[in-house]
């Protein structure tokens with residue numbers, strides 16, 4: 079019997095700690111992005127037995143530096159790669175600090191059923207027990223698994239397979255830095271094999287209204303963090319700077335300090351789309367009876383940084399409050 083041809087997987091390097099080195103093997107901070115994606119791949123020769131890999135490097139930066147232009151460039155590049163019938167799946171290496179933002183953005187705009195798996199590392203490539211090589215190998219295992227297709231963008235870190243919709247960075251430095259909170263993982267790597275237990279319920283990839291054709295720039299959306307004794311000046315500054323939306327990192331279940339309520343009311347009156355999210359880190363912000371009267375949108379279980387991504391994309395399609403609320407309820 080002929081052995082089946084291994085899948086062709088596109089590896090797209092964007093930087094992050096997985097591509098970084100520090101002064102010595104004990105150093106876990108104070109590193110810099112130095113490694114091209116080819117070097118990250120060469121460090122894991124076991125991948126050769128899994129897949130034919132074609133790599134590219136749209137940019138190579140720490141993920142705190144990623145801006146809208148880079149996000150659009152990456153999304154267009156990945157969409158183009160996935161449209162190639164010769165490519166079966168894609169793996170993207172990325173810094174972990176803003177990984178959840180890029181993952182959710184791609185989850186909403188890529189128009190493909192093919193598996194897209196993102197991964198990174200918490201320890202630099204030069205570290206004594208670097209986690210990047212195993213994370214990359216696991217990401218390739220998941221991308222090569224036929225059952226991975228149709229689940230949207232996934233994040234593979236430290237043996238877990240997470241849905242882009244739910245995954246958040248919840249630790250500053252541990253290798254167990256990512257969690258899908260109460261929603262749970264999609265699955266995990268068990269004894270060298272990917273196992274899926276869940277499938278994402280929210281709309282993604284082919285089932286969203288969002289596409290990048292014709293989008294030259296993304297609308298500007300600010301996140302404003304609420305707290306005791308807040309002032310209205312950040313809202314005023316955001317409106318004056320020309321923002322098209324504001325996401326409030328509100329207290330508790332998206333509740334607002336008096337200044338935040340005043341600031342959001344003003345912003346909504348000026349035509350900005352205003353979303354109530356929460357700074358708590360778990361649970362959903364539920365719709366409130368006053369949202370329609372105040373012109374506000376509730377973020378559900380999206381944290382502020384992910385609510386910002388969805389609001390930016392929603393504003394490429396509509397400014398209608400109810401339609402935007404629908405996106406927050408379904409995407």
Ligand SMILES: NC(=O)C[C@H](N)C(=O)O
Pocket residue numbers: 093094095096139140141142172173174175176198199200201
């Ligand atoms: N662990 C990491 O990847 C953090 C890094 N500073 C980044 O996000 O690019």
